[in-house]
Amino acid sequence: MPFDLTPYLPFLIPLAVIEVGLTIASLIHVLTHKTYRTGNRVLWVVLSFVQIIGPVLYFIIGRDDGGKD
Amino acid sequence: MRAYLAFTKKEFTENWRTYKLPILLVVFLLFGMMSPLLAKLTPELLKSLSDTGGVVITLPEPTAMDAWAQFFKNVGQMGMLAIIIVFSGLMATEFSKGTLVNMLTKGMKRHTVVLSKLTAATVIWTVSFLLCLAVSYAYTAYFWDMGTLHYAFLSFFSLWLFGEFLISLLIFGGILFKSLMGSLLFCGGVIVAMTILNIIPNITRYNPSSLSGATLELLNGQKGLSEFMPAFVICAVLIIVFSAASITLFNKKQI
Amino acid sequence: MDILSISNLSKSFGQTRVIDGISFSVPEHAVFGFIGANGAGKTTTMKMILGLLKADGGEVAVCGEKVTFGATKTNRHIGYLPDVPEFYNYMRPKEYLRLCGEITGLPHTSINNRCDELLELVGLAGVRKKIGGFSRGMKQRLGVAQALLNEPKLLICDEPTSALDPVGRKEILDILRQISRKTTVIFSTHILSDVERICNQAAVLNKGKIALAGTLADLKARHKADSLHIEFVSAADKARFISVYGLSAEQSETGITLRGGDIEGIEAKALQILAQNDILPIRLEVAESTIESLFLEVVQ
Numbered sequence: 001m002p003f004d005l006t007p008y009l010p011f012l013i014p015l016a017v018i019e020v021g022l023t024i025a026s027l028i029h030v031l032t033h034k035t036y037r038t039g040n041r042v043l044w045v046v047l048s049f050v051q052i053i054g055p056v057l058y059f060i061i062g063r064d065d066g067g068k069d
Numbered sequence: 070m071r072a073y074l075a076f077t078k079k080e081f082t083e084n085w086r087t088y089k090l091p092i093l094l095v096v097f098l099l100f101g102m103m104s105p106l107l108a109k110l111t112p113e114l115l116k117s118l119s120d121t122g123g124v125v126i127t128l129p130e131p132t133a134m135d136a137w138a139q140f141f142k143n144v145g146q147m148g149m150l151a152i153i154i155v156f157s158g159l160m161a162t163e164f165s166k167g168t169l170v171n172m173l174t175k176g177m178k179r180h181t182v183v184l185s186k187l188t189a190a191t192v193i194w195t196v197s198f199l200l201c202l203a204v205s206y207a208y209t210a211y212f213w214d215m216g217t218l219h220y221a222f223l224s225f226f227s228l229w230l231f232g233e234f235l236i237s238l239l240i241f242g243g244i245l246f247k248s249l250m251g252s253l254l255f256c257g258g259v260i261v262a263m264t265i266l267n268i269i270p271n272i273t274r275y276n277p278s279s280l281s282g283a284t285l286e287l288l289n290g291q292k293g294l295s296e297f298m299p300a301f302v303i304c305a306v307l308i309i310v311f312s313a314a315s316i317t318l319f320n321k322k323q324i
Numbered sequence: 325m326d327i328l329s330i331s332n333l334s335k336s337f338g339q340t341r342v343i344d345g346i347s348f349s350v351p352e353h354a355v356f357g358f359i360g361a362n363g364a365g366k367t368t369t370m371k372m373i374l375g376l377l378k379a380d381g382g383e384v385a386v387c388g389e390k391v392t393f394g395a396t397k398t399n400r401h402i403g404y405l406p407d408v409p410e411f412y413n414y415m416r417p418k419e420y421l422r423l424c425g426e427i428t429g430l431p432h433t434s435i436n437n438r439c440d441e442l443l444e445l446v447g448l449a450g451v452r453k454k455i456g457g458f459s460r461g462m463k464q465r466l467g468v469a470q471a472l473l474n475e476p477k478l479l480i481c482d483e484p485t486s487a488l489d490p491v492g493r494k495e496i497l498d499i500l501r502q503i504s505r506k507t508t509v510i511f512s513t514h515i516l517s518d519v520e521r522i523c524n525q526a527a528v529l530n531k532g533k534i535a536l537a538g539t540l541a542d543l544k545a546r547h548k549a550d551s552l553h554i555e556f557v558s559a560a561d562k563a564r565f566i567s568v569y570g571l572s573a574e575q576s577e578t579g580i581t582l583r584g585g586d587i588e589g590i591e592a593k594a595l596q597i598l599a600q601n602d603i604l605p606i607r608l609e610v611a612e613s614t615i616e617s618l619f620l621e622v623v624q
Contacts, residue, residue: 010211011106018095052099059088060154064456075426079412086414167410171470174374174404175428179394320394324376 019051026055035064072177073185080189089155090193096151097144097197101204104139105212111135133213134289140205144228145282148201152194152232153239153256159186160243161252170324180316183240187312190236198229217290224288227280227301234277234304237311244319277304325388327352327401327478327508328373333382334532335368342368344532345382350478350525355504357519357540358512359619360529366512367407369529370482374404387477400428403476403507407483409467413456417448417466420455421473428474442469446499461492468499472507479503481511485518497522516615526615528622535622543618552582552590554598555607568597581611 047054242255263278329349375396446465527537
């Protein structure tokens with residue numbers, strides 16, 4: 001019996017929006033900055049696609065605050 | 070007063086531009102969604118497990134109270150962890166980077182620094198918490214009949230108060246050790262100490278740690294208000310004590 | 325009037341006595357060089373002047389008011405530039421100066437103008453990027469700007485030039501010289517040429533004590549170095565000179581430095597020998613006392 005997703009749509013739609021939003025935000029930040037506090041560009045680009053955890057991790061420990069504008 | 074407003078504004082700018090505020094908002098938004106979702110999913114997951122195992126379990130339909138149980142568990146554990154991680158550098162980074170020197174030699178009072186940081190962290194935590202609560206409430210109301218919530222305000226307030234307690238610990242630890250690690254370890258140490266104290270019979274009534282989740286029993290009516298009142302009072306007193314101690318300690322700190 | 329007077333100040337960290345009963349004063353409109361080797365206690369002294377460190381003994385007075393540890397009122401007279409000024413990286417220079425202005429209590433109406441004025445002075449006008457992307461030199465210049473925000477009577481700079489390249493150093497020194505018309509400047513350094521370039525007063529801190537203090541002209545006069553330096557065309561010429569003159573103090577490949585109390589006498593004798601033997605030197609000079617020679621003299 002296929003799992004019925006309909007009751008979960010109120011969750012899934014906003015979740016998808018948040019996840020995609022985080023990935024895009026993180027990707028933009030990774031690609032527009034040259035230096036990172038930890039890790040390198042390839043790592044953070046890949047991790048940006050790891051839902052929620054990846055982008056959050058990037059903004060907490062990967063992002064360099066000495067960033068050029 | 071002007072220095073206080075200016076420095077508090079600086080705190081908000083800092084939390085926004087260093088992505089701490091946006092991250093907390095997103096994380097707590099997710100916690101808010103997760104709690105009712107988990108409550109709704111758990112029976113389904115168990116059912117799919119029991120299908121393969123051949124064991125038949127009859128499961129009660131989840132209720133609003135299951136969603137709130139998830140809420141207390143998620144916010145009380147992971148939510149508090151998020152608070153600790155995000156605010157652990159509140160005082161410590163100012164010390165380790167030496168950014169306070171310019172501010173203090175400009176004539177800013179030291180207690181202004183502490184009060185500004187406390188204000189900013191409190192506002193950010195309150196907004197994050199309310200967002201989480203509102204989302205959780207909306208989903209729970211959408212899926213289930215809310216039923217009776219006993220002492221709704223106090224039950225939720227207890228979680229908020231415990232978060233506030235952690236913030237005051239982090240600020241105090243940050244000033245005491247002037248380092249991020251010190252701030253983390255101090256806060257962690259107090260939490261561990263409170264957990265160990267719980268071994269003593271009947272102490273949970275007085276232990277602030279019971280405010281980080283156990284007040285579900287207040288919400289669902291299993292326990293009365295008197296069971297938690299001492300913990301409330303002690304927690305509130307400790308917040309004031311640690312905040313005052315932070316200011317006194319900071320006034321004596323060499324920079 | 326003395327802007328700053330320090331009497332009998334001392335400070336220990338654990339067992340080590342970093343500052344051992346120093347006394348000196350800085351008159352108004354001086355550019356005061358505070359000289360000392362790395363770790364001599366310059367920063368410690370400055371932090372005590374600012375009330376950031378607690379003195380073990382002695383007194384510091386700024387503009388006649390006593391400095392107390394903690395929130396000291398005397399700081400309203402002082403602008404301070406730390407050795408490595410740290411700012412909030414996520415701010416733009418103007419935002420940072422505005423924050424400083426608010427904190428120090430500048431009137432709302434003048435903050436904007438004052439910020440623009442100072443950014444202009446330190447050459448950061450129109451810089452829009454965040455401080456996190458600044459070079460060392462830019463940060464140092466922004467540091468000067470924030471220190472001057474409340475029009476202090478006394479500007480204290482802790483090694484403002486030591487981390488900079490020659491260009492950055494020149495910029496900072498030029499700025500300091502420019503503001504010294506309005507403000508008394510104290511700056512610590514171990515780069516002695518900087519002191520000679522812009523200071524008119526100096527003190528040398530050595531092993532926690534003031535080894536030397538006074539106006540630059542005074543100091544030089546008091547420690548007149550008596551040496552004559554002669555540079556020859558070749559080593560052979562040098563050898564011929566030495567064979568006639570006798571012993572010599574210091575020699576290099578083709579040069580010789582003569583020392584003695586009566587420098588005129590030495591010079592006359594040397595010139596005579598040179599003329600009689602047909603030795604033509606490339607260079608002949610009476611070495612003037614430099615801060616460096618002074619410094620080495622008192623530190624040894």
